Amino acid sequence: MVDLDLRGTAAEIVTRFTDHGELEALATARRELADSSTRSRGRPKLGVVACEVMLLPRHWEWLATQPGGASQALRRLVDEARRADGGQTDRKAAHERTYRFLSGLAGDFPGYEEAIRVLFAGEDQAFAGRMAAWPPDVRDYALALAQPNPKTEGS
Template identity: 70%
Template sequence: MTQTCTAFLGTTRLARGTPAELIATLSGQEQGVLVFDDATGRPVDLDWRGAAPIPEESEAPRRRGRPKLGVTAREVTLLPRQWDWLARQPGGASQALRRLVDEARKADGGRTARRAAHERAYRVMSALGGDLPGFEEASRLLFADKLEEFAAAMAAWPADLRDHVLELAQPSQED
């Protein structure tokens, strides 16, 4: 998955794209620019010197797993009794873990995705609009999941900031 970021100067949205695209687009005008990761809402510190080019997909080092299928290998730390239980499951530990994760995601009912969306929207709105009128009320409405009222509370905010925060407040497929 490619990281997408959005750059702001004050409350004005300047550009959106990968970090490399933002560096190329905004080179020379980076003074006061704040960049946020669209997936998390966290600030991104770009190397405006453009020091090292980002490797292309073909240059990326090969990783364990089955990348063509979207499967990646990662470490999991479990207790011995949990490993024993996984070993007894049909299909092995990996299949059992995938099944458990899928079941948990279905049972979640979207709560985790909504919470992630609210948190990323809050990070950006507090960094760029923390001193705007109605910020506290908008924050309460966001975390109460009252998105229509949340949008109304930000009606007087600068359009670029308001529109971006409303976009971030919606759960995405990655959540």
């Protein structure tokens, strides 16, 4: 943290900084801040990103007893939850991004409301059918957006 004394006129401020070497201190602090903001935590070459996790003490206690430590246990729990999800979260995300695209671009197209209804109902064939009269580039992009992203085991 750098505290600056900005009382007085511009000339007085410049004189004060020049006399006390505060300009150099400010420049050093600015360089240090820039250097620290470009450094990242974690293991970026491995794709590991450090983030903050807020848990209750009982959760930390349980994690501490797990083989491999807290990070490995959390990764294992997330992977298990993703497998148990059966792709439902990915489908929901696909429907939401398709809806945002279509509401911004195709809201006035014929059959828009019906297309959105069948999109969220998960009826892929009916969704494509409702967009048959739309411009091909809009229709094709919407169909591509509506597909859940394929997830690999390591991601």
